[in-house]
Amino acid sequence: MAGKEHAHPNYMAIFWWLAILTVVEIAVVFMPFGKLTIGVLLCGLALAKAALVAMYFMHLRFEARTMGFIALTPVLIGTLLVLVLLPDGFSMAKKSELKGAAAVTAPAKN
Amino acid sequence: MTTHSMVEPAESPLTPESWGKLGMWMFLAGDAVGFGVLLASYGALRATSTDWPSPYEVLGINLTAAMTFLLICSSVTMVKALEWLGRGDRDRAVRFLLYTAAGGTIFVGLQAYEWSHLIHAGLHINGNPWGSSLFGASFFLVTGFHGLHVTGGVIYLLAIARYVLNRPQPEASYNAVEIVGLYWHFVDLVWIMVFTFMYLL
Numbered sequence: 089m090a091g092k093e094h095a096h097p098n099y100m101a102i103f104w105w106l107a108i109l110t111v112v113e114i115a116v117v118f119m120p121f122g123k124l125t126i127g128v129l130l131c132g133l134a135l136a137k138a139a140l141v142a143m144y145f146m147h148l149r150f151e152a153r154t155m156g157f158i159a160l161t162p163v164l165i166g167t168l169l170v171l172v173l174l175p176d177g178f179s180m181a182k183k184s185e186l187k188g189a190a191a192v193t194a195p196a197k198n
Numbered sequence: 199m200t201t202h203s204m205v206e207p208a209e210s211p212l213t214p215e216s217w218g219k220l221g222m223w224m225f226l227a228g229d230a231v232g233f234g235v236l237l238a239s240y241g242a243l244r245a246t247s248t249d250w251p252s253p254y255e256v257l258g259i260n261l262t263a264a265m266t267f268l269l270i271c272s273s274v275t276m277v278k279a280l281e282w283l284g285r286g287d288r289d290r291a292v293r294f295l296l297y298t299a300a301g302g303t304i305f306v307g308l309q310a311y312e313w314s315h316l317i318h319a320g321l322h323i324n325g326n327p328w329g330s331s332l333f334g335a336s337f338f339l340v341t342g343f344h345g346l347h348v349t350g351g352v353i354y355l356l357a358i359a360r361y362v363l364n365r366p367q368p369e370a371s372y373n374a375v376e377i378v379g380l381y382w383h384f385v386d387l388v389w390i391m392v393f394t395f396m397y398l399l
Contacts (some may be wrong), residue, residue, distance in 0.1 A: 096277075096281055096284070097304070099274055099277045099278070099281070100274070103270060103271075103273075103274045104204050106270045107267065107270060110263065110266055110267065110270070112392065113398060114259065114263055114398070115395075116398075117254055117259070117398050126399075127399060130394050130398050130399055131394070133394070134390055134393075134394035134395070137390045138387050138390050138391065140385050141273065141386055141387045141390065142383075142387060145276070145277055145379075145383040145386070146379075146380055146383045146384070146387075147376075152215070152219070154207055155220070155223050156221075158220075158223045158224055158227050159223065159226075159227065160228050162227045162228075162230035162231045162234055163230075165231050166230075166234035166238065167236065169234060169235065169238045170238055172243070173238055173239075173241070173242045176242065176246075178245070
């Protein structure tokens with residue numbers, strides 16, 4: 089089975105993609121975009137990089153589908169986890185925002 | 199490896215070509231959930247906090263960007279090790295495994311350097327000069343958990359390098375090198391996530 093080497097992908101091309109995407113990520117942080125735009129862009133870039141590593145470096149593209157399902161399980165669980173936490177996070181953020189705004193307007197130090 | 203031929207007759211769609219690889223993928227899936235929980239709870243803590251600092255301003259991302267690049271490079275040396283072993287060049291394969299381990303060691307060294315600087319600046323697991331103390335706790339927990347994975351990976355890589363050296367036939371260790379590669383790339387993949395969610399966002 090050692091002879092059964094799946095055709096090696098062009099690893100250097102993947103390396104350059106990862107390097108370029110990292111530079112783009114860092115550039116995005118300093119772009120004059122809104123917080124949400126930056127957040128979405130960064131998440132998208134991170135997922136793209138993770139997919140490149142999993143598909144080509146970890147050979148997921150050339151594996152049996154079983155491996156793909158195993159690899160997707162934590163992605164699914166992670167997404168569910170975020171969905172479960174989101175409503176809590178948002179309502180708390182709103183509350184603390186109100187509190188924060190009140191605190192800012194009240195003392196007005198300096 | 200000999201069990202491999204024994205189970206072959208009962209081949210089903212779930213029977214992998216390598217049980218070791220299947221085992222590593224299952225371990226990594228579980229480990230990914232662990233990291234997922236840590237990052238999701240980091241996000242939840244951050245969303246509910248009023249004085250969470252802007253990470254890239256207080257942590258500095260120059261060093262971590264270099265560390266990210268270093269891990270990507272070590273992933274390349276890892277695939278090169280497997281490629282050389284596949285071509286039957288055992289010595290080159292071992293050399294590239296050692297390069298990969300060296301990359302991991304430098305990464306952990308840089309992380310220790312970064313930590314010592316931040317600790318010196320007052321960031322602790324129970325204290326943060328720039329706001330919420332939970333920031334310090336979650337920062338050290340997540341980066342520390344990842345750093346332990348890198349440390350474990352370096353030990354694993356060195357063990358596999360020895361394993362390859364002890365087997366005259368390159369084919370005999372191909373599977374083991376592919377499996378250590380899976381682990382190593384996973385550690386790289388997790389760092390991509392940690393770098394984005396804990397430093398850039």
